[in-house]
Amino acid sequence: MASPAVDFARxxxxxxxxxxxxxxxxxxxSTLEEHKPDIRKAxxxxxxxxxxxxxxxxxxIPTKGHPLIYADWLHAQGKPTALCYAHxxxxxAEPLDEWTSPPFEPTxxxxxxxxxxxxxxxGQLWLEVKALESLLKAGNGKLPINVKVIFEGEEEVGxxxxxxxxRKQKAMLKADFALVCDTxxxxxxxxxxxxxxxxLVYTEIEAFGAKTDLHSGMYGGxxxxxxxxxxxxxxxxxDSKGKVLIPGFYxxxxxxxxDELKAWKRLPFNEEHYRKTEVGSKVLTGEPGYSVLYRTxxxxxxxxxxxxxxxxxxGAKTVxxxxxxxxxxxxxxxxxxxxxxxKRYSNYVKKLTPKGIETKIKVWxxxxxxxxxxxxxxxKAATEALHDTFKKETVFIRSGGSIPIVTDFQxxxxxxxxxxxxxxxxxxxxxxxxxxxxxxxxxxxxxxxxFFEKLEGK
Amino acid sequence: MASPAVDFARxxxxxxxxxxxxxxxxxxxSTLEEHKPDIRKAxxxxxxxxxxxxxxxxxxIPTKGHPLIYADWLHAQGKPTALCYAHxxxxxAEPLDEWTSPPFEPTxxxxxxxxxxxxxxxGQLWLEVKALESLLKAGNGKLPINVKVIFEGEEEVGxxxxxxxxRKQKAMLKADFALVCDTxxxxxxxxxxxxxxxxLVYTEIEAFGAKTDLHSGMYGGxxxxxxxxxxxxxxxxxDSKGKVLIPGFYxxxxxxxxDELKAWKRLPFNEEHYRKTEVGSKVLTGEPGYSVLYRTxxxxxxxxxxxxxxxxxxGAKTVxxxxxxxxxxxxxxxxxxxxxxxKRYSNYVKKLTPKGIETKIKVWxxxxxxxxxxxxxxxKAATEALHDTFKKETVFIRSGGSIPIVTDFQxxxxxxxxxxxxxxxxxxxxxxxxxxxxxxxxxxxxxxxxFFEKLEGK
Numbered sequence: 001m002a003s004p005a006v007d008f009a010r011x012x013x014x015x016x017x018x019x020x021x022x023x024x025x026x027x028x029x030s031t032l033e034e035h036k037p038d039i040r041k042a043x044x045x046x047x048x049x050x051x052x053x054x055x056x057x058x059x060x061i062p063t064k065g066h067p068l069i070y071a072d073w074l075h076a077q078g079k080p081t082a083l084c085y086a087h088x089x090x091x092x093a094e095p096l097d098e099w100t101s102p103p104f105e106p107t108x109x110x111x112x113x114x115x116x117x118x119x120x121x122x123g124q125l126w127l128e129v130k131a132l133e134s135l136l137k138a139g140n141g142k143l144p145i146n147v148k149v150i151f152e153g154e155e156e157v158g159x160x161x162x163x164x165x166x167r168k169q170k171a172m173l174k175a176d177f178a179l180v181c182d183t184x185x186x187x188x189x190x191x192x193x194x195x196x197x198x199x200l201v202y203t204e205i206e207a208f209g210a211k212t213d214l215h216s217g218m219y220g221g222x223x224x225x226x227x228x229x230x231x232x233x234x235x236x237x238x239d240s241k242g243k244v245l246i247p248g249f250y251x252x253x254x255x256x257x258x259d260e261l262k263a264w265k266r267l268p269f270n271e272e273h274y275r276k277t278e279v280g281s282k283v284l285t286g287e288p289g290y291s292v293l294y295r296t297x298x299x300x301x302x303x304x305x306x307x308x309x310x311x312x313x314x315g316a317k318t319v320x321x322x323x324x325x326x327x328x329x330x331x332x333x334x335x336x337x338x339x340x341x342x343k344r345y346s347n348y349v350k351k352l353t354p355k356g357i358e359t360k361i362k363v364w365x366x367x368x369x370x371x372x373x374x375x376x377x378x379x380k381a382a383t384e385a386l387h388d389t390f391k392k393e394t395v396f397i398r399s400g401g402s403i404p405i406v407t408d409f410q411x412x413x414x415x416x417x418x419x420x421x422x423x424x425x426x427x428x429x430x431x432x433x434x435x436x437x438x439x440x441x442x443x444x445x446x447x448x449x450x451f452f453e454k455l456e457g458k
Numbered sequence: 459m460a461s462p463a464v465d466f467a468r469x470x471x472x473x474x475x476x477x478x479x480x481x482x483x484x485x486x487x488s489t490l491e492e493h494k495p496d497i498r499k500a501x502x503x504x505x506x507x508x509x510x511x512x513x514x515x516x517x518x519i520p521t522k523g524h525p526l527i528y529a530d531w532l533h534a535q536g537k538p539t540a541l542c543y544a545h546x547x548x549x550x551a552e553p554l555d556e557w558t559s560p561p562f563e564p565t566x567x568x569x570x571x572x573x574x575x576x577x578x579x580x581g582q583l584w585l586e587v588k589a590l591e592s593l594l595k596a597g598n599g600k601l602p603i604n605v606k607v608i609f610e611g612e613e614e615v616g617x618x619x620x621x622x623x624x625r626k627q628k629a630m631l632k633a634d635f636a637l638v639c640d641t642x643x644x645x646x647x648x649x650x651x652x653x654x655x656x657x658l659v660y661t662e663i664e665a666f667g668a669k670t671d672l673h674s675g676m677y678g679g680x681x682x683x684x685x686x687x688x689x690x691x692x693x694x695x696x697d698s699k700g701k702v703l704i705p706g707f708y709x710x711x712x713x714x715x716x717d718e719l720k721a722w723k724r725l726p727f728n729e730e731h732y733r734k735t736e737v738g739s740k741v742l743t744g745e746p747g748y749s750v751l752y753r754t755x756x757x758x759x760x761x762x763x764x765x766x767x768x769x770x771x772x773g774a775k776t777v778x779x780x781x782x783x784x785x786x787x788x789x790x791x792x793x794x795x796x797x798x799x800x801k802r803y804s805n806y807v808k809k810l811t812p813k814g815i816e817t818k819i820k821v822w823x824x825x826x827x828x829x830x831x832x833x834x835x836x837x838k839a840a841t842e843a844l845h846d847t848f849k850k851e852t853v854f855i856r857s858g859g860s861i862p863i864v865t866d867f868q869x870x871x872x873x874x875x876x877x878x879x880x881x882x883x884x885x886x887x888x889x890x891x892x893x894x895x896x897x898x899x900x901x902x903x904x905x906x907x908x909f910f911e912k913l914e915g916k
Contacts (some may be wrong), residue, residue, distance in 0.1 A: 031771065031772070031773035031774065031775060031842075032771060032773070033772075034889035048543060070604070091775055091777075092769070092771065092775060094769070095671075098670075098671075102910065106912065108529060149831075156774075156775075157774055159775055161742075191834075198675060200675070200776070202774040202776065209739050210737045210738050210739045211737070211738025211739070212556075212738065212886065212889050212890065212891075213553075213888065213889035213890065214737065214888075214889060215859060215861025215887045215888040215889070216763065216787060216789070217656060217658070217760045217761075217789060217857065217858045217860055218754065218857070218858050218859055218883075218887065219736075219737065219754065219858070220754065220759040220760075220761050220789050220858060221700065221744040221745070221748075221750075221753035221754045221757055221759040221789075222732075222737065222742045222743065222744050222750045222753055222754050223737045223739060223742070223743065223744035224739050224740075224741070224742075224743045225743075225761055225762060227762040227763075227764075227765065228692075228696065228761075228762060231689050231692050231693050231762070232698055234686075234689050235689050235690060238686065240690055240812055242679065248769050274680075278677075279668045279669070279670050279672065279677065279680065279681045279682075280669025280670065280814075281667050281668045281669070281682050281815075282682075282813070282814045282816070283682070283813050283814035284680045284681070284682075284814070285680065285681065285682045285683075285813075285814050286680050287679070288677040290679075292679075292680045295679035295680055296676065296677065296678065296679045296680050299679055301674075301678040301679040302678075302686040303674045303678050303683055303685075303686075303776075303778055304683060304686060304768070304777065304778070305593040305674065305685075305768050305769050305774075305775060305777050305778070305779070306685075306767065306768030306769040306775075306777075307685065307765040307767075307768070307770070307782075308770035309764065309765075310762070310763050310764030310765070311550070311552070311763050311764040311785060311787070312764040312765070312766035312770075312785075313489065313490060313550065313552075314489070314490075314491075315489035315490070315549060315615055315822060316489065316615055316616060316785070316787070316822035316823045317489060317549055317614075317662040317763060317764075317785075317888065318658070318660065318761075318787060318859075318888060319549075319763050319764075319888050319889070320761055320763070321763070321764070324765075327768070327769060327770075327774070327775075329674060329774070329776060330648075331674070331675060331678050332677070354743075355696055355740070355741050355743075356554070356739050356740045356741035356742070356743050357740075358740070364773060364774035365774045399675065400675045400676050400677070400678060400679065401675025401676055401776075402675055403674060419621075425676075428670065429673045429676065430671065430672075430673040430775065430776060430777050431670050431672060431673070431777070432670065432671065433670075444867060
């Protein structure tokens, strides 16, 4: 199907890519206080571009955390309204020495663009902006449908500001559906819509023993060691096979439908290939009796991400630290209530805390799982647009990750989300050598152009 | 008893203290590569002073690690020869924000000198040097006995260089006894000789899972998490009461004699007071059925000092790290062979390592326990000298810490060590706000003067 917007996008690919590189050079790491100016710089960069391409009411909205970016174009009377979401913040780049090229110096290799945030999520934010530019250019300043844009800068730290904003600005953000570009294709060249996400409760258990760090020679055998307390506690949160042992943890868990489970079995997925190429471990782990897709998409899990405290430099320091901590998170599935889970978890940790140790639990992030229906006109139009670009039938998958905002859109704004992402499974999200396959960046732009054009006619 | 050396020491106290401050300002942290120039600076400082006061053959001896310092004065024909040992390296000062005054800017408060290394061991090294200066001054350049000095710069990282040097230079270091100033008084004003030390095996277990860091949303439920592997392993190394579970771990353990145990019961020691003032924890931990002194002096223990890997900065990073590690050490008691223990430990860790994870064990330090007899003339003269200074009977204690060189002196040079230390139990060794009680610095100098003078007449 002819599309002047797609034509424009095609003849501007190199420029679009160069602009994305400029955005990737800004180290907008939202978890680290010292990057606050970079977060602001990235917001300015994105807002400036939205203004330049012809979006209206562009605004950088200050929050308690990192700023939101809003923009709209609302002159397509009688047409649907899309709420375009993405995030301009990124994960920390550590460990730096494992990157082949510097994380904030975008580098092309083998048709991939390597940089922190390349795919998660600056690359996918930028393809939304570039689709809007292409549509506005092709329409002489007009869009086929109404569009509101809301981009956030703290998705990687829990996205509290946008959650609050959505609750407070329901009317302003009202739309017919949300377009969320923060997911991936199930396989290269396979058009994919994500219709389910896991929730997340991310905590830090702090354990306190002696009043000060002590010499393990002098005090070993008498002073409580907070690391041992954490090891005792965490060792009892999950069994060696991966089953979470927190009482009542699985109580609410809603299983996927039989049809959904059947469809997953038809997906081009080979556990052995996945183990070798994606995970690269000797064996895969997790609850017995569930497939990998089931375990990572529809079963709740519990992980430890780091254990701050004590001595971690090379060498030997014989210290019994006064304090140690553990970053522990749980992924949730539909019908598990994050507050309920947090309560059960906190009570259990308290119960497991050995004598002589005090534990406190910090909550860094909290959001429920979300599953969206596949029978609405927006998912249908998206499916058609994907077919135009990829010439293949779209598969419906879930993701094990969490996009709490999708739940907020559903629960607060009462709108479904179209989770249309163009990453690949081996894009190294949150890890060294994150990349975005460059053809998928261009396909993303074209697909959104077609998607909105299709909605104009509906 | 009149002593011109003691008189000289008393009239030079302030200068001695100021010199010690200069030495403490050099951050000679042996565990950290970046402090190598400081280690050298500290060695130059000490060697320069040994030369200045009239010691002979002063030499900075390069090693594979940090340099040794040698000096001697051997003109007291027919008199005994002392081998004076101390170390000029220090532990890292982290966590820096818990220091009241900067760790490398020595500060006086309440008659204490606060600095990293104040008591462990630069302060005690300096009191040896200052005793030699006082004796040389009082003797017009002559010492009452023969003296060899051997100071090391890597005690805090295992002391490999001195161990090798002792083995290779037996003849050069031959003496009648060693004087080791690296221990503490059992209580303020209570003259103390340490006659037993625990050994140490300090390791790092490295655990490897996936080939790269992975997103815990995408891969939680499928990818092995090396932190969980470490938690599973370490949780089985020791039970919750403190009993080490490594098969055969307690096999060789030699219990103290009944007399020694009786003497320990007479020491001014109150577990509740120790818990409150020294440890500052809610309860004390450790093997049931043993007193605190027994547990920390004569029972082997196992501790975790830090768990490098993953994400430890403030905030939430949802990573399943490819690699994590744990610094695990064991304190050993007489008749436990470090090589045997290391083998049993390594085999057990290997056996406990869960599927999908690979573990490797690095050894940072390794040395056996040591107990010295109390019936030799050097211990006796030391006891008399302590009585002259403190006007009290000396108590014989052990220490839970490790000074591997004492074992080397015994096994290789076949000489007993007089472990005469002037620290206090609350001096915060290896912890923030390390201090040295200034009067004990002066008492140390005087006691060594008297000790050597007594040996002249024997």
